[in-house]
Amino acid sequence: MRHGKYPFIIGFLVVPVALYAVFVVWAYIQAFYLSVYEWSGLGPVENFVGLENFRKMWDDTTFWQSIKHNIFLLVFLPLITVVLALVFAFLLNVGGGHKGGVTRGVWGSKVYRIIFFFPQLLALAIVAVIFGRVFGPDKSGMINGLFPESWSPWLFLADERYAMGCILVVLVWQAVGFYVVLFSAGMGNIPTEVYEAAAIDGASRVTLFFKITIPLLWNTVQVAWVYLGIAAFDAFALVNIMTVDRGGPDGATSVLSLMIYRNAFEFSQAGYASALGVVLFFLTLTFAWVTLSATRRESVEA
Amino acid sequence: MVAPAASPAAPAPASTVPLKRRRAKADDGVITVGRSRAGTILANAAGVVFSVLMLFPVYWVLNTAFKPADEVLALEPTFWPTSPTLDNFISAFKAPLFLKDMLNGVIVTLLAVAGALVVGFLGALSIARFSFYGRKAIILVVLVVQLIPFLSLLIPLFLMLQSADLTNSLIGVSITYLVLILPYTVWTLRGFISGIPRELDEAALIDGCTRAQVFWRIILPLTGPGLVATSVYGFIQAWNEFIIINTLNSPDKQNLMAWLLQNQTTRGTAWGPLMAGAIITSIPVVIFFLIIQRNIATGLTAGAVKG
Numbered sequence: 001m002r003h004g005k006y007p008f009i010i011g012f013l014v015v016p017v018a019l020y021a022v023f024v025v026w027a028y029i030q031a032f033y034l035s036v037y038e039w040s041g042l043g044p045v046e047n048f049v050g051l052e053n054f055r056k057m058w059d060d061t062t063f064w065q066s067i068k069h070n071i072f073l074l075v076f077l078p079l080i081t082v083v084l085a086l087v088f089a090f091l092l093n094v095g096g097g098h099k100g101g102v103t104r105g106v107w108g109s110k111v112y113r114i115i116f117f118f119p120q121l122l123a124l125a126i127v128a129v130i131f132g133r134v135f136g137p138d139k140s141g142m143i144n145g146l147f148p149e150s151w152s153p154w155l156f157l158a159d160e161r162y163a164m165g166c167i168l169v170v171l172v173w174q175a176v177g178f179y180v181v182l183f184s185a186g187m188g189n190i191p192t193e194v195y196e197a198a199a200i201d202g203a204s205r206v207t208l209f210f211k212i213t214i215p216l217l218w219n220t221v222q223v224a225w226v227y228l229g230i231a232a233f234d235a236f237a238l239v240n241i242m243t244v245d246r247g248g249p250d251g252a253t254s255v256l257s258l259m260i261y262r263n264a265f266e267f268s269q270a271g272y273a274s275a276l277g278v279v280l281f282f283l284t285l286t287f288a289w290v291t292l293s294a295t296r297r298e299s300v301e302a
Numbered sequence: 303m304v305a306p307a308a309s310p311a312a313p314a315p316a317s318t319v320p321l322k323r324r325r326a327k328a329d330d331g332v333i334t335v336g337r338s339r340a341g342t343i344l345a346n347a348a349g350v351v352f353s354v355l356m357l358f359p360v361y362w363v364l365n366t367a368f369k370p371a372d373e374v375l376a377l378e379p380t381f382w383p384t385s386p387t388l389d390n391f392i393s394a395f396k397a398p399l400f401l402k403d404m405l406n407g408v409i410v411t412l413l414a415v416a417g418a419l420v421v422g423f424l425g426a427l428s429i430a431r432f433s434f435y436g437r438k439a440i441i442l443v444v445l446v447v448q449l450i451p452f453l454s455l456l457i458p459l460f461l462m463l464q465s466a467d468l469t470n471s472l473i474g475v476s477i478t479y480l481v482l483i484l485p486y487t488v489w490t491l492r493g494f495i496s497g498i499p500r501e502l503d504e505a506a507l508i509d510g511c512t513r514a515q516v517f518w519r520i521i522l523p524l525t526g527p528g529l530v531a532t533s534v535y536g537f538i539q540a541w542n543e544f545i546i547i548n549t550l551n552s553p554d555k556q557n558l559m560a561w562l563l564q565n566q567t568t569r570g571t572a573w574g575p576l577m578a579g580a581i582i583t584s585i586p587v588v589i590f591f592l593i594i595q596r597n598i599a600t601g602l603t604a605g606a607v608k609g
Contacts, residue, residue, distance in 0.1 A: 005432050008513065012424035016484060017440070019421070023459070023481040024447050030458035041457075088352060091345050115353045118360060121587050123542035125559040126580045129566055130359045133366070133573065142362055173356070205341055226449075234451040237545060241563060257453045264457050265549060277454030284450050 028281070034274035041270035053275035063276070066254045069164055073171065073232035073255070074287070078225045080172050085179035086221070088116065090209050092180065093187045113184065116177035124174075128241035131170045135242075158244050160252035167238055167253060175231065179224050186220040187213060222295050226288050233284050236261060256280050367391070367577040374574045390578035397575065399554065399561060407557030410472050410547070411540040414479035415533050421480070422487030422532065423525070427517060429488065430495035431503070448485040456549060463550060470555055475547050482543070483536040490535070494528030495521060534590045541587060558583045 035054075038047040057063045092112055119127065134142045135156035144153040157163045190213070198208055214221070236257035240246055246262070247254035256276060264273035366374055367390050369383040394400060429437060459478065460469065468474030498521060506516050544559035553564070562579055565572070 005434070009428045009432050009434050012428040013440070015421045016425040016488065019477075019481055019484065020443065020447070022462070023478070024455070025443075027455045027458035027462065030461065031454060034457065084352075088349070091349055112349055112353055115356055117591075119356065121538065121591050122360075122584055123544070123559050123587075125542070125544050125562050126584060129562060129576065129580060130363055132566070133362065134359050142359070173359075177356070205345070230449050230451065234453065236451070236453055241566075257451055260453055261456070270457055274457055277457065280454045281450055285446070288449055 031274050031277050034271055035278045037271045039271035040268040041264060053272050056272065057275060057279070062251055062254055062259060065251050066256045066259050069253065069255050070233055072164055073168060073235055074229055076168055077171050077232045078228035081175045081179055081228050082221060082224055084172070084176050085183050089180045089183035089187055090213055092184055113181060116180045118177065119174045120178045124237040125241065127170060127174055128238050132242055135166050157242060158249060160249045163243060163249065163253045167235065167242065170238055170242070171231065171235065175228060182224060183217060183220060186217045190216050222292065225295070226291050229287050229291060230284055233257070233280060233287070363577045363580060366573055367581050369574060371574055390574035391582065393575045394579040394582060397565065400579065402554070403556050403558050403561040406472060406555055407541060410476050410479060410557060411537055413476035414483060414540045415536040417476070417480040418483045418487045418536050419529060419533055422484055422491055423529070425488045426491035426495055427521065430492045444485045444488060452482065460549060470551050472555060475550055478546050479540040479543060483539050487532045487536060490532045491525060491528050494525050498524045530593070534593060537590055538587050
């Protein structure tokens with residue numbers, strides 16, 4: 001495969017590379033360029049302001065509020081999702097005990113796998129509409145409807161103390177199934193002899209989980225953590241559709257991505273929105289890099 | 303998790319055999335070495351409870367979609383439609399723009415998936431089968447870009463498409479979706495192609511195939527399951543997307559997701575038709591998911607070298 005490979009390579013790669021160069025690389029260059037202009041989004045871009053947009057951001061309380069909410073999601077979304085997914089993947093694969101030399105999952109683990117994966121198939125738009133009903137603030141809401149008439153209904157998304165928590169619940173609900181399947185695949189690669197040897201030595205489920213599953217699955221967990229963290233930086237769709245006044249009540253659910261969208265397409269602040277986009281770009285990359293290097297450790301081979 | 307009576311932390315060697323036999327009996331043939339029966343019950347209970355939590359919202363959608371309008375808004379919620387009806391589905395289909403938006407969604411999704419498959423297959427082929435200068439850089443850029451929230455690109459994207467006169471057009475949206483699903487397509491197909499043994503290529507070359515024939519007759523057919531898997535994933539992505547199409551296009555050129563959201567805000571409490579619309583919208587995705595399930599199970603190139 002040595003002779004004349006370059007014509008093939010160039011021919012095959014020219015379209016994807018060109019698409020990338022235009023739609024991603026050039027788009028990012030434009031975003032960086034626009035971030036140093038004050039620009040409404042219409043007409044010529046000529047009012048160069050240097051770093052003024054970033055200084056404005058520094059003084060913008062909505063910005064800090066949004067960052068706070070993104071950090072809230074960044075901490076709890078990966079944590080809760082990974083823990084739940086690990087526990088259930090473990091139950092599905094090795095939780096059911098040991099029969100005839102085969103380590104089994106709990107009863108009906110195949111059905112569970114499909115059930116857990118189901119939310120992943122639903123579009124965010126649909127998920128948001130559904131959970132709008134789940135968190136309905138009156139008796140017609142699903143959760144409030146479950147309680148007797150005499151209870152005063154919970155406000156959920158309309159209560160600034162719990163609104164962000166509701167968003168977190170939905171994000172976890174949607175994400176967890178995918179990671180159960182991902183971790184299950186990883187656990188499927190761990191030889192059953194390892195579990196059996198430990199089980200014969202008297203290891204309990206909890207010991208198996210912490211001493212065998214987690215160390216052997218570390219790389220997958222790491223990747224999951226990064227992906228979930230990045231999802232926490234986005235969260236635009238749910239916040240945009242579900243929350244009161246979009247980002248409300250009173251900014252209680254505003255996130256960075258929502259600020260970008262509203263500044264760009266509603267407040268005619270495309271320059272400022274681009275600056276926010278630049279911040280989002282660096283925050284995401286920094287997070288991914290920090291997570292990957294901070295959690296690096298010798299991977300254990302099965 | 304651990305019931306004291308049934309968890310020997312360090313069983314003495316002499317008592318191991320009778321202990322095992324005794325507990326084997328209690329567990330109906332399940333030899334739980336170092337595991338407790340209570341733990342097993344707890345594990346199963348946790349699975350059931352969690353499944354109910356995962357399914358409840360979906361069940362509620364189905365429940366609402368088949369209820370007549372007066373029952374949907376009843377203050378006493380009923381857990382099963384007392385007089386099931388298809389009215390909600392009919393009114394969803396009759397709703398303005400529903401069929402048009404459905405068609406738009408189909409067009410945009412098919413264009414994007416077909417484009418991504420062709421472009422992605424060729425890209426994956428060169429990454430998987432050739433080593434060349436800049437190969438690692440391409441892989442890295444593809445992976446990194448996939449990570450960053452797409453929203454920070456929405457403004458430049460809008461401007462570029464506007465200058466090319468591609469806003470408010472299905473073509474513009476299709477190209478954007480193509481770019482959106484391309485990294486995953488390239489990455490997954492690369493994996494599938496790397497799984498095809500190079501010996502097959504070499505054998506075909508020795509037998510007198512040209513390199514183009516090798517791609518066409520050996521690699522393409524063997525990548526079949528991979529092409530199905532990636533196109534299903536691409537389909538789900540493009541079909542479920544609504545932020546881009548909503549931003550780029552005017553109301554008459556939206557897809558069903560955007561329709562759904564539009565109707566949620568304008569028709570407030572018409573939950574029945576809305577939920578029926580959500581079900582109709584999800585059906586293709588669920589069907590394709592079931593297809594991909596079976597295909598992944600068939601195995602990739604199993605038997606290709608053996609024969």
